[in-house]
Amino acid sequence: xxxxxxxxxxxxxxxxxxxxxxxxxxxxxxxxxxxxxxxxxxxxxxxxxxxxxxxxxxxxxxxxxxxxxxxxxxxxxxxxxxxxxxxxxxxxxxxxxxxxxxxxxxxxxxxxxxxxxxxxxxxxxxxxxxxxxxxxxxxxxxxxxxxxxxxxxxxxxxxxxxxxxxxxxxxxxxxxxxxxxxxxxxxxxxxxxxxxxxxxxxxxxxxxxxxxxxxxxx
Amino acid sequence: xxxxxxxxxxxxxxxxxxxxxxxxxxxxxxxxxxxxxxxxxxxxxxxxxxxxxxxxxxxxxxxxxxxxxxxxxxxxxxxxxxxxxxxxxxxxxxxxxxxxxxxxxxxxxxxxxxxxxxxxxxxxxxxxxxxxxxxxxxxxxxxxxxxxxxxxxxxxxxxxxxxxxxxxxxxxxxxxxxxxxxxxxxxxxxxxxxxxxxxxxxxxxxxxxxxxxxxxxx
Amino acid sequence: xxxxxxxxxxxxxxxxxxxxxxxxxxxxxxxxxxxxxxxxxxxxxxxxxxxxxxxxxxxxxxxxxxxxxxxxxxxxxxxxxxxxxxxxxxxxxxxxxxxxxxxxxxxxxxxxxxxxxxxxxxxxxxxxxxxxxxxxxxxxxxxxxxxxxxxxxxxxxxxxxxxxxxxxxxxxxxxxxxxxxxxxxxxxxxxxxxxxxxxxxxxxxxxxxxxxxxxxxx
Amino acid sequence: xxxxxxxxxxxxxxxxxxxxxxxxxxxxxxxxxxxxxxxxxxxxxxxxxxxxxxxxxxxxxxxxxxxxxxxxxxxxxxxxxxxxxxxxxxxxxxxxxxxxxxxxxxxxxxxxxxxxxxxxxxxxxxxxxxxxxxxxxxxxxxxxxxxxxxxxxxxxxxxxxxxxxxxxxxxxxxxxxxxxxxxxxxxxxxxxxxxxxxxxxxxxxxxxxxxxxxxxxx
Numbered sequence: 001x002x003x004x005x006x007x008x009x010x011x012x013x014x015x016x017x018x019x020x021x022x023x024x025x026x027x028x029x030x031x032x033x034x035x036x037x038x039x040x041x042x043x044x045x046x047x048x049x050x051x052x053x054x055x056x057x058x059x060x061x062x063x064x065x066x067x068x069x070x071x072x073x074x075x076x077x078x079x080x081x082x083x084x085x086x087x088x089x090x091x092x093x094x095x096x097x098x099x100x101x102x103x104x105x106x107x108x109x110x111x112x113x114x115x116x117x118x119x120x121x122x123x124x125x126x127x128x129x130x131x132x133x134x135x136x137x138x139x140x141x142x143x144x145x146x147x148x149x150x151x152x153x154x155x156x157x158x159x160x161x162x163x164x165x166x167x168x169x170x171x172x173x174x175x176x177x178x179x180x181x182x183x184x185x186x187x188x189x190x191x192x193x194x195x196x197x198x199x200x201x202x203x204x205x206x207x208x209x210x211x212x213x214x215x216x217x218x
Numbered sequence: 219x220x221x222x223x224x225x226x227x228x229x230x231x232x233x234x235x236x237x238x239x240x241x242x243x244x245x246x247x248x249x250x251x252x253x254x255x256x257x258x259x260x261x262x263x264x265x266x267x268x269x270x271x272x273x274x275x276x277x278x279x280x281x282x283x284x285x286x287x288x289x290x291x292x293x294x295x296x297x298x299x300x301x302x303x304x305x306x307x308x309x310x311x312x313x314x315x316x317x318x319x320x321x322x323x324x325x326x327x328x329x330x331x332x333x334x335x336x337x338x339x340x341x342x343x344x345x346x347x348x349x350x351x352x353x354x355x356x357x358x359x360x361x362x363x364x365x366x367x368x369x370x371x372x373x374x375x376x377x378x379x380x381x382x383x384x385x386x387x388x389x390x391x392x393x394x395x396x397x398x399x400x401x402x403x404x405x406x407x408x409x410x411x412x413x414x415x416x417x418x419x420x421x422x423x424x425x426x427x428x429x430x431x432x433x434x435x436x
Numbered sequence: 437x438x439x440x441x442x443x444x445x446x447x448x449x450x451x452x453x454x455x456x457x458x459x460x461x462x463x464x465x466x467x468x469x470x471x472x473x474x475x476x477x478x479x480x481x482x483x484x485x486x487x488x489x490x491x492x493x494x495x496x497x498x499x500x501x502x503x504x505x506x507x508x509x510x511x512x513x514x515x516x517x518x519x520x521x522x523x524x525x526x527x528x529x530x531x532x533x534x535x536x537x538x539x540x541x542x543x544x545x546x547x548x549x550x551x552x553x554x555x556x557x558x559x560x561x562x563x564x565x566x567x568x569x570x571x572x573x574x575x576x577x578x579x580x581x582x583x584x585x586x587x588x589x590x591x592x593x594x595x596x597x598x599x600x601x602x603x604x605x606x607x608x609x610x611x612x613x614x615x616x617x618x619x620x621x622x623x624x625x626x627x628x629x630x631x632x633x634x635x636x637x638x639x640x641x642x643x644x645x646x647x648x649x650x651x652x653x654x
Numbered sequence: 655x656x657x658x659x660x661x662x663x664x665x666x667x668x669x670x671x672x673x674x675x676x677x678x679x680x681x682x683x684x685x686x687x688x689x690x691x692x693x694x695x696x697x698x699x700x701x702x703x704x705x706x707x708x709x710x711x712x713x714x715x716x717x718x719x720x721x722x723x724x725x726x727x728x729x730x731x732x733x734x735x736x737x738x739x740x741x742x743x744x745x746x747x748x749x750x751x752x753x754x755x756x757x758x759x760x761x762x763x764x765x766x767x768x769x770x771x772x773x774x775x776x777x778x779x780x781x782x783x784x785x786x787x788x789x790x791x792x793x794x795x796x797x798x799x800x801x802x803x804x805x806x807x808x809x810x811x812x813x814x815x816x817x818x819x820x821x822x823x824x825x826x827x828x829x830x831x832x833x834x835x836x837x838x839x840x841x842x843x844x845x846x847x848x849x850x851x852x853x854x855x856x857x858x859x860x861x862x863x864x865x866x867x868x869x870x871x872x
Binding site: 463466467468469491493540542543545546549550585587611612613614615641644645648 | 780781791845860864865
């Protein structure tokens, strides 16, 4: 039996579709924005991934594609995978993530613009940081790198990969004017990372609304 | 069989009613604000449109009217179509839109006031822009014209039409202190355009909350 | 058959309970805040009203009380009506409202504080104003009077009534640090007035977040 | 029959799980943040408490643990109780609370940072304060102490307890960059206190967004 018809693919596709609809309800993947993937096997490499250009509030398990490490479609779908597949392949390949979730929230969009010149955004001192894999204290300082947005996804994946390799234990990054990428060893952990980072970006953004005049930067 | 009792009218009416209730849940059509239409045929011209003065959180498919190009009601409804029917007829007629959706969000209301003196609002540099029909890069600059609000809908439709004809590929416009109009080749595309433009207006508005002091304008 | 067991009382109680739960979902009646009433008859006067001190997110039709013009309970309930019953009796009696809805939103609370010194808040130029009964143009100017909060409800009702009598066609008022009162000829119209006024207060409040520095006042 | 299989434990576990999911929907316990407990008996002491590290949007009654006054697990669960159990035991033990709810909202996080230097935050003049147990007028002044966050929960519980003993009738406290703790004689009262304090923190925070420039402090 092929992976495309396996129970584990069906279960993972259902999990991704449910996350899509719940993120849509929160306003994190409006329009056709956002994309999601999860690794089903490594030898051979098999990735479940959301298709390009669909309404994320209506995404169903049946629409989730199965692709290989070259982005070739192995399931019977007449559509192509997300345009941002090279970023998903880089994160699940070189960085060994088990799942990758990409959201377009208002707060990640705003902060990715306001901090673009600094090349990233530091978040520290929040208890919520402890929800990130491997973080054990609120005194942790998370550096969220920000990359210039691009429509050249292969080149962008290369730049992002090189920068992430320089950081000790990164949990996500921002694309300027675009949104947040995060990942985890499995879908549940990646979902937790989205919620934590989106929460922290909102806390940082709203704090700046109050403190914008007395202090520049956060 | 008349269009008013056809399956395609029933399906479109259901689609518009579902959009109405989901937009209401997001706070985009509170009270009796907002109105929605979709073209069912062009020869003769047939338009499904929401009635005037109803609670958009409780709109049902059975309440959707069928009208012709003169706004004459063809379905058996004792009510009149939306007061803003002339704008819908202009957009679906002269501009050939397949569906028109009009929302009253807090952000479109605020920004339509703050930028009224400039005659419009430019939105550029956001990945989310790519969800607008025909836009292929975040480097796109969308000009959202703002018109003075009016209760003279025929005159307003004339002014809006003339201005839209001067723009290369407009996707929407704002009425001052009133809200957003957008459209698409079909209901799904128009819904996507609402979500994208509402998202971008929120991002622009919240950014101004942070940057209001250091820089005037966005 | 008494009014307390009549179908119209059951239907009205259900309507008020549904509004309570939907307003709770929007964050307008958190905790045990907010109260709601609707007139069932005038000769003799009969009012359906929410009880004191209950969770508005869990309010059921069975909890709605029936009272007379002296606030005497006519239904078989072991609880007392809302502490703010005198305001409901004043609005449904002297002002002849058919239904009264009182919400505690964040925006009404904030603006009732910031504008208390001016004795009220003017809202004008918004299309949404047209949803208020009797208003036909966005050029309408709605004056929302603000009263000092009090725990002496009979005295407060007297003060509010006297002030409302001086205004041409008031649709609501604010109690400082407390919330919004609005009403209508029936429950549906009062609900529409809540949505419209809450929307407008949010629009005014968020606008002030942007313009707070360049201009004082709205 | 043991408490762990009793109907009252099942009912309380269900109540805590429902609160968890509703708070998650409001964005107050994203990721795995937040924890909840309720006293089932005092001789011997028995506490129902949420487990460590679970998704609060998917918490079920079956996941709620039963522990004694030493945090020993009496139910058959392979997991440990919340890391913050010492705070729950202190509040339900020394302070005799019947239920304790801890949330991580954006507003409590922001204000716990901005007011940390003052050791707390005063909230006064709001009608909503009347929903706090024992408060009968909006003229009440609630002092919400803020404590430095720590991963040493036993030591933190000691510091918090000592400070709360100095206050007349405290209803909650903030941990810096972390969130809100509140409690009540039962689960329903504690839930009401969460809603009231979260509402008030949002009102205070948003007011500061408007007034940040003209006046420092609230």
